[in-house]
Amino acid sequence: MSRTDLLRGTLDLLILRALALEPNHGLGVARRVGQLTQGAFQVNPGSLFPALHRLEQKGWLRSRWGVSATNRRAKYYELTAAGRRQLKAETDNWARVSIAIGRALAEGT
Amino acid sequence: MGPAGWLTFVRHLLRAVFAHERQERELSAEVHAYLEQLTDEYVAAGLPPADAARAARRSLGSISHVEDQVRDVRAGAWVGAIARDTRFAVRAMARRPGFTWLAVLTLGVGIGGTTAIFSVTDGVLFRPLPFPDADRLVAVWEVRPDLNRPRLEAAPLNYVDWAQRAESFDDLAAYFHDSMNLTESGTPERLPVAGVTPNFLSMLGVPPLLGRWFEAPDGAPGRVPATVLSYGLWQRRFGGDPAVVGRSIRLRDELHTVIGVMPRGFQFPHPRVQAWVPVDYVAGNGLQSRTLFALNVVGRLSPGVSVAAATTELRAIAGALALEYPGNRDSSAFAVSLQDDLAREGRTSFLLLLGAAGLVLLIACANVAGLLLTRGASRDAEFALRTALGASRMRLARQLLVEGLVLSGCGAVVGVLLASRLFGTLDTLVPESLQGTVSAALDLRVLAFGASAALVTGLVFCLVPLRHAFQRDLRTSLGARTMPRTVGRRLEALVTVEITLGVVVLFCTGLMLQTILNLEAADIGFERQGVLTARVELSQSEYPTPQRRLAFQRDLLERVEALPGVLSAGLTTMLPYSGAAIGSAPIRVEGRPDLLDLSRAVYLRAITPGYLPTLQVPVREGRNFSDQDMADSELVAIVSAGVAAALGGDLIGQRVAFGLGGSEWLRVVGVAGSVRFDGVDVADSRGALYVPAAQLAEAGPGLGFFLPRDVAVRTTGDPMTLAGALRQAVWQIDPNQSVADVRTLDELVDGQIAGRKVQAGLITAFGALGLFMTALGVYGLLSFTVVVRTREIGVRAALGASAGDLVRLVSRSSLLRLGIGLAAGLVLAFAAGRAMRSMIYGVEPLDWLSLSAAIAILGVAGCAAALLPVRRATRIDPAVVLRAE
Numbered sequence: 003m004s005r006t007d008l009l010r011g012t013l014d015l016l017i018l019r020a021l022a023l024e025p026n027h028g029l030g031v032a033r034r035v036g037q038l039t040q041g042a043f044q045v046n047p048g049s050l051f052p053a054l055h056r057l058e059q060k061g062w063l064r065s066r067w068g069v070s071a072t073n074r075r076a077k078y079y080e081l082t083a084a085g086r087r088q089l090k091a092e093t094d095n096w097a098r099v100s101i102a103i104g105r106a107l108a109e110g111t
Numbered sequence: 112m113g114p115a116g117w118l119t120f121v122r123h124l125l126r127a128v129f130a131h132e133r134q135e136r137e138l139s140a141e142v143h144a145y146l147e148q149l150t151d152e153y154v155a156a157g158l159p160p161a162d163a164a165r166a167a168r169r170s171l172g173s174i175s176h177v178e179d180q181v182r183d184v185r186a187g188a189w190v191g192a193i194a195r196d197t198r199f200a201v202r203a204m205a206r207r208p209g210f211t212w213l214a215v216l217t218l219g220v221g222i223g224g225t226t227a228i229f230s231v232t233d234g235v236l237f238r239p240l241p242f243p244d245a246d247r248l249v250a251v252w253e254v255r256p257d258l259n260r261p262r263l264e265a266a267p268l269n270y271v272d273w274a275q276r277a278e279s280f281d282d283l284a285a286y287f288h289d290s291m292n293l294t295e296s297g298t299p300e301r302l303p304v305a306g307v308t309p310n311f312l313s314m315l316g317v318p319p320l321l322g323r324w325f326e327a328p329d330g331a332p333g334r335v336p337a338t339v340l341s342y343g344l345w346q347r348r349f350g351g352d353p354a355v356v357g358r359s360i361r362l363r364d365e366l367h368t369v370i371g372v373m374p375r376g377f378q379f380p381h382p383r384v385q386a387w388v389p390v391d392y393v394a395g396n397g398l399q400s401r402t403l404f405a406l407n408v409v410g411r412l413s414p415g416v417s418v419a420a421a422t423t424e425l426r427a428i429a430g431a432l433a434l435e436y437p438g439n440r441d442s443s444a445f446a447v448s449l450q451d452d453l454a455r456e457g458r459t460s461f462l463l464l465l466g467a468a469g470l471v472l473l474i475a476c477a478n479v480a481g482l483l484l485t486r487g488a489s490r491d492a493e494f495a496l497r498t499a500l501g502a503s504r505m506r507l508a509r510q511l512l513v514e515g516l517v518l519s520g521c522g523a524v525v526g527v528l529l530a531s532r533l534f535g536t537l538d539t540l541v542p543e544s545l546q547g548t549v550s551a552a553l554d555l556r557v558l559a560f561g562a563s564a565a566l567v568t569g570l571v572f573c574l575v576p577l578r579h580a581f582q583r584d585l586r587t588s589l590g591a592r593t594m595p596r597t598v599g600r601r602l603e604a605l606v607t608v609e610i611t612l613g614v615v616v617l618f619c620t621g622l623m624l625q626t627i628l629n630l631e632a633a634d635i636g637f638e639r640q641g642v643l644t645a646r647v648e649l650s651q652s653e654y655p656t657p658q659r660r661l662a663f664q665r666d667l668l669e670r671v672e673a674l675p676g677v678l679s680a681g682l683t684t685m686l687p688y689s690g691a692a693i694g695s696a697p698i699r700v701e702g703r704p705d706l707l708d709l710s711r712a713v714y715l716r717a718i719t720p721g722y723l724p725t726l727q728v729p730v731r732e733g734r735n736f737s738d739q740d741m742a743d744s745e746l747v748a749i750v751s752a753g754v755a756a757a758l759g760g761d762l763i764g765q766r767v768a769f770g771l772g773g774s775e776w777l778r779v780v781g782v783a784g785s786v787r788f789d790g791v792d793v794a795d796s797r798g799a800l801y802v803p804a805a806q807l808a809e810a811g812p813g814l815g816f817f818l819p820r821d822v823a824v825r826t827t828g829d830p831m832t833l834a835g836a837l838r839q840a841v842w843q844i845d846p847n848q849s850v851a852d853v854r855t856l857d858e859l860v861d862g863q864i865a866g867r868k869v870q871a872g873l874i875t876a877f878g879a880l881g882l883f884m885t886a887l888g889v890y891g892l893l894s895f896t897v898v899v900r901t902r903e904i905g906v907r908a909a910l911g912a913s914a915g916d917l918v919r920l921v922s923r924s925s926l927l928r929l930g931i932g933l934a935a936g937l938v939l940a941f942a943a944g945r946a947m948r949s950m951i952y953g954v955e956p957l958d959w960l961s962l963s964a965a966i967a968i969l970g971v972a973g974c975a976a977a978l979l980p981v982r983r984a985t986r987i988d989p990a991v992v993l994r995a996e
Contacts, residue, residue: 051142
């Protein structure tokens, strides 16, 4: 897996996770990801929008237009059933990978 | 991705293509909404609205960049990119209409020619015959080395033995061409029919449209004759009435029960055949002979049996028969795939024409590649600029490819249109045996071929500019005004290739033109001009006796000879080239010990005394027949010179017989000039044994087939002006008599070489095109070379180079390339000549005349094309050039 693939996979996972609780719009997703990672990930729009569209095309998200808390028209994304399954699978996978990597790194020290 | 995932993906793809605008609007709205929300956030954090908006913009970056990133991940992003490239290519083409027309027409002609030839070749050589399991169908031929023929129709009794003994075949059937008068519902008409064995139709496996196939008792002696009608005859004469099945119709004065109608499009063995009548040789019907080679045999191999295995078995059977029957000595047989057999006349010529068309297409490609290259060089600046602005090489390559494909696509459209104009002409190329079964037409396969030709040519002629684009150095392109060395070398290589191909195409043209001239001048043994011909088949019931027929014929000849403008008239069994030559058998000479060592077969032809003079076939020795050669006088014969020579000469006064027991002994009274019965280009054609029509009945009881039916009339003026009078003469004697095939003898001969003429015409067209394109290409490329070297030439001129020096400078490498091209062409021409061996006539495959002509013409054209640009080079004014710097 190349570096960009790794990053992209991580971003996708974080977006799915950010939408797990409730539907949200683009800026909301970016803020939620920031919250979830305690500020470690700042998602800029140049990565966010392509990722949202890609996930929608894969059938993991669907979108509709709605009105935001500040009374602005905005495009809201929400998880589909497939998206939830994907989130579950990716989360399990991530857990396995991070444990493995963590062990590998721990042994090195 | 699961099926649901695919569905979503396809939905998005469709949306990208068909709801593009809406998708774009939504994207823009989404990004703007993000911007507004961000602004709101900043305002909520306490910034003044104007500052908030600015901060939001700064944080977002470039809106169009964000949108672009989304576009890139969209399903079908490539569709949009290619659409953009295509629009760009079309705009670029529209900006240079001259270049575009030249390129599109060049490609159109190349693709059109290849596609047109492919459409016929495909039908003849590649597409399976229209029968179920056609790959199991074979033709079976008899071989008689003693008759000097590689393949012969089978003798009926040999066919019967093959059919009964061979186990390689599911079924072995046979047919022969015949014609019968139809005297039923309307005017009497002579129908071409096929006599077939009862298993013939079921063996081919095409079920009848109505009624049934022939079955075993059909065609046996004593049975009520049956017939199956063709779709065309059923529609034309019986109005498509289904009740025709079961009816009796009068064919050759016998009532035949119609038992079936074949579907439209079934036209085996020949499209002219209108009806099929059964002849059961196994049950003892038809010609029961081992020495008259009369049957075309076709069979269906048992599943899993190869053609080679069938041939091995046939050889073994023929070997056994040769021991059982002395007349079969040395006889053998072989099987060959039916498709190959039907196409054997055409195979080489089709492949060669396809090759010639392909060469022209290659020349066209080289030309367009050159055009693109010269244009590419002038576009260096554009590409360099775009590279500097961040376009990747892949991006530029994609654009070049799209441009190439758009060009070749337009070329293909022009080409397919051109090809469809040619289809009518091309049908004459289809060998006689496949006519009707195969026809040049626009169909999916042909379109697919045209499309792939366009794709391949597009890729081919893009390659050179593409490599060039990849190797360019940014700085030199932006700064320099001279052409890079690599472009020059590639252009010169293209010139070499064009000249090489040009030599080959012109050489083939030369061979074909000479072939046609030789065929036109071939000594066919008679004078083809000024003779009217027609076929008058007398009906058996109204003219049952030889006396009745003779009376009719004498009456007809008298009336015709009395017509103004008629020099002479005669009758014969069958005129040369009036159809496939049939009716040949070995000739025997009385008293020769080697009775059965038959050196040659001859055609038996019953003629009237006026026939040989009418065709101007000379009587070399002895005498012509006269009115004194009557039924009650001695049986006489005339042999053709080739036969006389083969039998050792000096035949006059000796007695000969036709076939084994086929005829009485006939006294040879004359030797006539040889006629090429087997074809205009067959110098060693089988010869003829002529007998007087008046003595035919006495010469042999089984010779009814040889009744004269063809009339030949020599006239002073245009023969066709007498066509009406000839018909009237027949109808004055008998108004119910059919008169068919009224045409000139010249047309009959022409029909023999029509296919070759079309071939020659096409090759000549390809040759002319190839020459023109090559000259154009050479001219264009050299002009370009001079243009890009203008500065260098100017500087040299300023430094004192003479006009001669400049000419040498510019032309040295062009002439070298010309020379290399001509030499390479010479070598390839030798190979092409060998490949053409079976198509040419009267000219050597390595004909020096064609070769030197090809080289001379291309050399001159090449030099001329080089001269104009060179002249321009010598006129360059150094002052002007240097001032422009």
